[in-house]
Amino acid sequence: YAGGWLSPGRLQPAKIVNALEGHDGKHEGFRRAHAKGLCVVGHFDGNGQGLALSKASLFRRATTPVIGRFSLAGGVPNAGDGRVTFHSLALKFDLPQGEQWRMALNHVPVFPVATPQAFLDFQLATTPDPATGKPDPAKVQAYMAQHPETKAFADYMAKAPLPSSFANANYNSVDAFRFTNDQGQTRVVRWIFTPEAPFEELDKATLADRPRDFLFDEVAGRLAQGPLVWHLSVILPNDGDPTDDATKPWPDDRQRVEVGTLTIDRAVTEDDGPCRDVNFDPTILPAGVSPSDDPLLAARSSVYAVGYTRRTGEPAAASALATDQAFPAPAANQPAASQPAAKESAQ
Numbered sequence: 001y002a003g004g005w006l007s008p009g010r011l012q013p014a015k016i017v018n019a020l021e022g023h024d025g026k027h028e029g030f031r032r033a034h035a036k037g038l039c040v041v042g043h044f045d046g047n048g049q050g051l052a053l054s055k056a057s058l059f060r061r062a063t064t065p066v067i068g069r070f071s072l073a074g075g076v077p078n079a080g081d082g083r084v085t086f087h088s089l090a091l092k093f094d095l096p097q098g099e100q101w102r103m104a105l106n107h108v109p110v111f112p113v114a115t116p117q118a119f120l121d122f123q124l125a126t127t128p129d130p131a132t133g134k135p136d137p138a139k140v141q142a143y144m145a146q147h148p149e150t151k152a153f154a155d156y157m158a159k160a161p162l163p164s165s166f167a168n169a170n171y172n173s174v175d176a177f178r179f180t181n182d183q184g185q186t187r188v189v190r191w192i193f194t195p196e197a198p199f200e201e202l203d204k205a206t207l208a209d210r211p212r213d214f215l216f217d218e219v220a221g222r223l224a225q226g227p228l229v230w231h232l233s234v235i236l237p238n239d240g241d242p243t244d245d246a247t248k249p250w251p252d253d254r255q256r257v258e259v260g261t262l263t264i265d266r267a268v269t270e271d272d273g274p275c276r277d278v279n280f281d282p283t284i285l286p287a288g289v290s291p292s293d294d295p296l297l298a299a300r301s302s303v304y305a306v307g308y309t310r311r312t313g314e315p316a317a318a319s320a321l322a323t324d325q326a327f328p329a330p331a332a333n334q335p336a337a338s339q340p341a342a343k344e345s346a347q
């Protein structure tokens, strides 16, 4: 039953992973989405303001160690960076008492699909035809006709400026989550990390001519000069703002509460480093945070788990990034993940 043999028509996570492999090829040992990435380590300093919204210990006036991974969407590990796609950042916060908070964030505040079924249908409709190497325009058109929200997203991506760097991009939760504070009050929120590095736009006209790894090389170069900083703000919806539909943005004027600062200190190698064997499942949450009614969240959890199980059962692949070789591997008896335990000052 758990394997889905008795209900072949139901949407199973393996079907979505199969579709991702069909779309971008099967690259053993790599993530089935966001295959190209760079691992980083850093820390988060809470300012205490978030505790009014959630009792999560991340929000105390304390420092929490973080590992992270910059990535681009897509399942091809050595794809060129000259594409119109998400700049993404995944994070794993190691909190006191063994709690963790894992996030996988995109620079765009909305997602192209609202449901797992639409995600599957979108992958299938845009899978390249082996005869032409391109998606079948009739299938894409038929999908778009049924999914105006995906069409709206594609139009938005075509027009919206792309950040010139991983360092000057926002990173959004996209999905909504439920926050609960010490008094038991619950609110649904989204969140955004905004960079201190000033925004600059990538010239889309020259994308195709850029060196393969130019975005990853650029951020590695910045990190070699010093840490990069983002401010985390929790976004509070107005009554009626959708909490179960990641295709719908919340208007820019919604109240924001700044709750702390993320500092990315340095890049570390992905081969044998702390990121390779992590599943950045966004439903791994500390007390005070839980999933909302957004149907993507449960699907993400189960699909990431299937992808993770497949890739970690395959021979480990070396990082496809040339720049990765420049970073020190963690010492044999001291994995890079072993940062100091979260230190608390006052609440």
Ligand code: HEM
Binding pocket: 016, 020, 030, 031, 032, 033, 034, 037, 069, 070, 071, 088, 089, 090, 104, 105, 106, 111, 115, 116, 119, 172, 173, 174, 175, 246, 278, 279, 280, 296, 299, 300, 303, 304, 307, 308, 311
């Ligand atoms: C139904 C919707 C979605 C599906 C099926 C899906 C699928 C996947 C899969 C299979 C992976 C690779 C996991 C692994 O092997 O560790 C992945 C990674 C990722 N996803 Fe999604 N995803 C979905 C929605 C989203 C959304 C809404 C966001 C942004 C908020 C997002 C951001 C990311 C990021 C940043 C990673 C890379 C994590 C890393 O660096 O390991 N995904 N996704």
